[in-house]
Amino acid sequence: MKHILLxxxxxxxxxxTACDDEKQLGGGxxxxxxxxxxxxTNVENGKLTLAASVDYTDSLIQFRxxxxxxxxxxxxxxxxxxxxxxxxxxxxxxxxKEGKTxxxxxxxxxxxxxxxxxxxxxxxxxxxxxxxxxxxxxxELFVSEERTLxxxxxxxxxxxxxxxxxxxxxxIATVSKEGVVRGVSEGDVTITARALERGGGxxxxxxxxKPIIYIEEITFDEQEDLLPGESALLExxxxxxxxxxxxxxxxxxxxAVVEVSDQGVVTAKTYGEVTITATTIGDxxxxxxxKVKVPYGxxxxxxxxxxxxxxxNFNGASQKIEDGKLIVNMGxxxxxxxxxxxALSLKxxxxxxxxxxxxxxxxxKISDIExxxxxxNLTFDTSFGTYKLKGANGHTIIKGSDGIPVYYYDLSxxxxxxxxxxxxxxxxxxxxxEIFQFKVADVIKAVYPDGVYKVHWIRTFKSMEDLxxxxxxxx
Numbered sequence: 490m491k492h493i494l495l496x497x498x499x500x501x502x503x504x505x506t507a508c509d510d511e512k513q514l515g516g517g518x519x520x521x522x523x524x525x526x527x528x529x530t531n532v533e534n535g536k537l538t539l540a541a542s543v544d545y546t547d548s549l550i551q552f553r554x555x556x557x558x559x560x561x562x563x564x565x566x567x568x569x570x571x572x573x574x575x576x577x578x579x580x581x582x583x584x585x586k587e588g589k590t591x592x593x594x595x596x597x598x599x600x601x602x603x604x605x606x607x608x609x610x611x612x613x614x615x616x617x618x619x620x621x622x623x624x625x626x627x628x629e630l631f632v633s634e635e636r637t638l639x640x641x642x643x644x645x646x647x648x649x650x651x652x653x654x655x656x657x658x659x660x661i662a663t664v665s666k667e668g669v670v671r672g673v674s675e676g677d678v679t680i681t682a683r684a685l686e687r688g689g690g691x692x693x694x695x696x697x698x699k700p701i702i703y704i705e706e707i708t709f710d711e712q713e714d715l716l717p718g719e720s721a722l723l724e725x726x727x728x729x730x731x732x733x734x735x736x737x738x739x740x741x742x743x744x745a746v747v748e749v750s751d752q753g754v755v756t757a758k759t760y761g762e763v764t765i766t767a768t769t770i771g772d773x774x775x776x777x778x779x780k781v782k783v784p785y786g787x788x789x790x791x792x793x794x795x796x797x798x799x800x801x802n803f804n805g806a807s808q809k810i811e812d813g814k815l816i817v818n819m820g821x822x823x824x825x826x827x828x829x830x831x832a833l834s835l836k837x838x839x840x841x842x843x844x845x846x847x848x849x850x851x852x853x854k855i856s857d858i859e860x861x862x863x864x865x866n867l868t869f870d871t872s873f874g875t876y877k878l879k880g881a882n883g884h885t886i887i888k889g890s891d892g893i894p895v896y897y898y899d900l901s902x903x904x905x906x907x908x909x910x911x912x913x914x915x916x917x918x919x920x921x922x923e924i925f926q927f928k929v930a931d932v933i934k935a936v937y938p939d940g941v942y943k944v945h946w947i948r949t950f951k952s953m954e955d956l957x958x959x960x961x962x963x964x
Contacts (some may be wrong), residue, residue, distance in 0.1 A: 491667060495657075497566075499590075504614070504812050505774075505891055510584070511889055515774075515899055520524075520560045521560045521598075522556060522558070522560045523556070523559055523560065523561075523596065523598065523599035523602070524554050524556075524559045524562070524564070524596040524598075524599055525555055525602055526554065526557065526602055526604045527552055527553075527554060527564065527594055527595075527596070527602055527603065527604040528529040528551060528553045528554075528555070528604065529551070529552050529594075529606055530551045530552060530553055531550065531551040531602055531651055531685075532606045532655065533651065534859060535606045535607060536607050536608075536609065536671050536746055536887075537582075537592075537606055537607070537608050537609070538608075538609045538610075538648050538650075538667075538910040539574065539582065539584035539608065539610050539611070539648075540584065540585050540610070540611050540612070540613055540615075540648050541584045541585060541587055541610050541611070541612060541613075542612070542615035542650045545901075546583055546584040546593040547581055547582065547583050547584070547592060548582045548583075548876070549579070549580055549581050549583070550566075550576075550582060550594070550606075551580075551590070552564075552580065552604070554596075554647075556612055556887070559596075560598070561595035561596070561597055561598040561599075563596075563598075564594050564595060564596055564597060565594070565595050565596075565597055566578055566579075566580055566592065566593070567589050567592070567593050567595075568582075568590050568591070568592055568593075568608075568762045569591040569592075569843050570586075570588065570589075570590035570591075571594070571775040572584075572585065572586065573585060573586055573588035573589065573590040573608070573610055574590050574610055575707070576592050576774070578845055579764075579910055580594065580906075581609065581945040584608075584610040585610070586610060586622070587610050587611060587612050588610055588634075589604070589607060589608065589609050589610070590606050590607075590610075591598060591605050591607055591608070592605060593605040598957065602867045602962070607917075608871040611648060613640060613648075614648050614686075614688075615644065615646055615647050615648045616647065616648070616649070616684060616686055616688040616689045616690070617641045617642050617643065617644075617647045617649065617650075617686070617689045617690060618644065618647075618684075618689070618690040619683035619691070619692045620641070620642060620643065620652075620691075620692035621640055621641040621642075621643055621692075622638065622640045622694055623640075625951060626638050626640065627694045627695075627696065627699070628697050628810060628853040629696070629697045629699050630662065630670065630674055630676065630696055630697070630699070631670040631698070631699050631700070631701050631733055631735050631736060631769070631904050632672045632673065632674060632698060632701050632737070633663060633672060633698070633701065633736075634671070634672050634735060634766065634905060635669055635670070635671045635672075635935055636668050636669070636670050636671075637667070637668055637670075637684070638654075638664070638668040638669075638680070638681060639668065640692070642684075643702040645646070648686070649684070649685070649686045649944060651685040651686060651723075652667075652668065652682055652683070652684065652685065652686070653682070653683045653684075653848045654666060654680070654682055654683075655680075655681045655683070655686050656670070656678055656679070656680055656681075656737045657678060657679040657839055658676070658678050659673070659678075659680045659926070660673060660674060660677040661673055661675075661676040661677070661698050662678040662680070662696060662698050663733040664680055668682070670696070672698040672699075673698070674698065674700075674701045675698055675699060677695055677697050677698070678695070678696050678698065678699055678888055679693050679694070679696070680693065680695075681693040681696055682854070683693075691946075701733045701735075701736050702729065702731055702732045702733045703732065703733070703735075703736070703769065703770070703771050704727050704732040704733070704736065704737065704775070704874050705727075705728045705729065705732070705768045705775075706727065706728035706775075706777070706920050707725050707726070707727055707728075707737075707767055707777035708724060708725060708726050708727075708728075708777075709723065709724070709725045709777070709778075709779035709864050710715035710723075710724035710726075711725070711753075711960065712724075712779055712780065712781050712782075713746070714782045714784050714787050714868075715755070715757035715781065715782070715783050715787075715789055716757060716783065716789060717757050717758065717759055717760065717783060718757060718962075719756070719757050720754055720755065720756040720757075721754070721755055722752070722753060722755075723749075723753045723754070723755060723765065723779065723781075723788050724898050725753075725767075725777075727831045732755075735752075736769065736770045736916075737753065737767045737768065737770075738767070738768045738770070739751060739752075739765065739766070739768075740765070740766045740768070741755075741763050741764075741765055741766075741829060742763045742764040742765075742766070743761065743763045744758075744940075745758060745759070746758055746759055746760075746761035746762070746766070747761070747763040747781050747783060749765050753767065753898055755779075757783040757928045758783075759783065760783050760784065760842075761779050761782075761783055762780060762781070762782045762783070762784075762899065762954060764778050764779070764780060764781075765778065765780075765781050766778045766795075769838070771836060781787050781874070784847060784848070785842040785843075785844045785847075785919040786842060786843055786844025786845070786847050786848035786919065786949060787848055787850075788833075788841075788851065788912060788925055788947060788948055789948050790946060790947045790948065791813065791942065791945075791948075791951075792813055792814055792815045792946065793813050794810070794935060794944070795810060796810070796904050797810060798815075798816060798833060799831050799832065799833055799944075799947070800813060800827060800831065800832055801817060801830065801831055801832075802831065802832040802835065803819070803820050803822075803828050803829055804820055805819075805821055806818060806819050806820040806828070806830070806875040807820075812866065813832075813945070814856075814943045814945055815831070815943065815944040816941065816942075816943050817829045817831060817929070817941065817942050817943070817944065818940060818941055819921075819929065819932060819940040819941070819942070821933075822930060822931065825933065825935070826865075826930070826932055827877075827932040827933075827934055827935055828866075828928075828929065828930045828931070828932065828933050828935065829932075829940075829942065830926055830927065830930070830939050830946065831926060831927050831929070832924075832925065832926045832951070833925045833926065834922055834923060834924060834925040834926070835923070835924055836863075836872075840921045840923055841921070841922040841925040842920070842921060842922070843900060843916060843919070843920050843922060843925075843949075844917075844918055844920070845900040845917070845920075846901070846916065846917075846918060847944055847951060847964075848900075848901070848949035848950065848951055849899060849900050849950075849951075850897055850898070850899060850903040850949060850950075850952070850953060850956050851869075851898075851947075851948075852895050852896065852897035852898070852901055852945075852947070852948055852949075852950065852956055853895070853896050853899045853927060853944060853946070854893060854894070854895045854896075854944065854945040854946050855867075855893075855894065855896065855942055855944055855945070856893045856927075856943045856945065857937075857939075857941060857942045857943050858932065858937055858942035859894065860896075863933060863936070864932070864933060864937075865929065865930065865931050865932035865937070866882070866929075866930050866931045866932075866934055867884065867927060867928070867929055868882050868927070868928040868930070869884065869918070869926075869927055870924065870926050870927070870928050871906060871916040871924050871925055871926075872922050872923040872924040872925075873908065873916075873920075873922070874906040874907045874908035874909070874912070874913075874914060875906065875907055876886075876898050876904065876905055876906055877904070877905065877907045877913075883900055883901075884896040884897065885897055885898075887957065887960055888960075889960045889961050889963070889964045890961065890964050891964035893945070893964075895956075895960050896953075897956060901916070902915075902930050903915045907952045913947025929942065935942050946963070
């Protein structure tokens with residue numbers, strides 16, 4: 490930025506107009522190039538820490554100005570609290586006592602280009618003795634690939650965080666002052682991180698740089714539908730088979746629905762459908778795409794984590810996840826019976842979406858308890874009423890080779906749900922359920938004295954064939 494300094498006055502203007510007409514007026518106005526920006530180059534994130542101990546109280550602040558050659562390049566330094574630290578006009582900061590102060594640098598001439606940082610003075614100096622790199626940071630690097638190194642500094646309570654980086658062979662790999670290492674050519678190179686303060690240590694590691702084998706073709710496998718919050722690594726094959734997959738650039742048509750990482754890992758954010766595109770590098774880049782869906786109607790709960798959205802809905806009942814199963818301890822319904830409902834949605838809680846056009850079959854696998862006369866009742870209950878099969882509370886049972894029953898419901902049948910007023914409902918398209926639960930009631934204590942049942946999984950399926958296949962292969 491250039492500012493024009495005008496040294497003319499009204500009186501000078503009058504003088505010029507009164508001069509001899511034969512004299513040539515000239516000289517013009519002096520143009521001054523002022524400092525427009527001051528960047529502190531050895532201060533990290535606007536903060537610096539010094540120690541108020543002998544021999545380690547000073548730090549010379551380095552900076553860069555823009556433009557590079559102003560009319561006057563001099564700057565002035567100041568400290569907001571000189572009892573904590575002082576600063577010379579050369580930018581040398583001297584720590585005096587524990588506390589905080591702001592160190593400010595401004596142009597000697599001009600305005601609006603000052604910079605400052607917060608200085609924290611601690612009682613004693615603790616140097617960085619070493620660096621701890623992750624295995625991912627030390628993994629092989631491809632030619633032209635970049636990786637940002639962010640090692641842990643040891644010990645954790647160190648005073649300074651300034652790091653210097655070096656490569657012992659920049660023809661193989663370079664590393665910037667910010668710790669960004671870039672592969673240049675095939676070979677082995679040693680990368681070193683060192684503490685810049687006095688008394689600091691250093692750590693090195695060997696890095697192998699591999700050549701890029703360019704991808705000619707990508708064939709994606711069929712991608713399984715995702716639920717919001719789920720992540721999956723996209724499966725695909727390349728031609729040639731040993732091509733450098735790390736060279737691909739990934740892009741999602743709508744990251745708000747599904748985002749994709751640099752490694753081809755997709756993460757579902759909300760319901761919808763996106764196109765994921767992988768683009769090769771080289772003189773003639775090629776792009777290959779696949780669809781990723783986060784559909785309404787998909788329910789897939791295998792209880793293989795530590796938490797679940799399903800919850801017990803009966804006083805006195807409790808639940809826990811153990812060995813990939815939801816274990817329900819039922820509560821007392823009366824002197825002779827247990828009860829232990831489980832729900833996915835109730836009024837006031839997140840709704841459940843059902844889509845009978847695309848996921849018409851709902852199934853639940855339950856062990857340690859069976860339902861029927863003089864045993865107990867299983868009812869699929871919703872905000873549209875209770876699921877009916879030929880006019881009665883019902884379900885259909887299939888069993889895999891383990892003999893454990895799977896209870897399933899066809900959500901696409903006519904008049905599938907009957908309300909308390911006997912009004913039938915046939916679902917069509919995506920439907921929101923405020924209530925979505927399985928009532929496990931009237932369980933005879935004499936038959937099941939422990940009052941416990943296990944849920945192996947609850948899922949929806951696109952077809953009866955998919956349901957049968959899953960039952961037969963997941964025993």
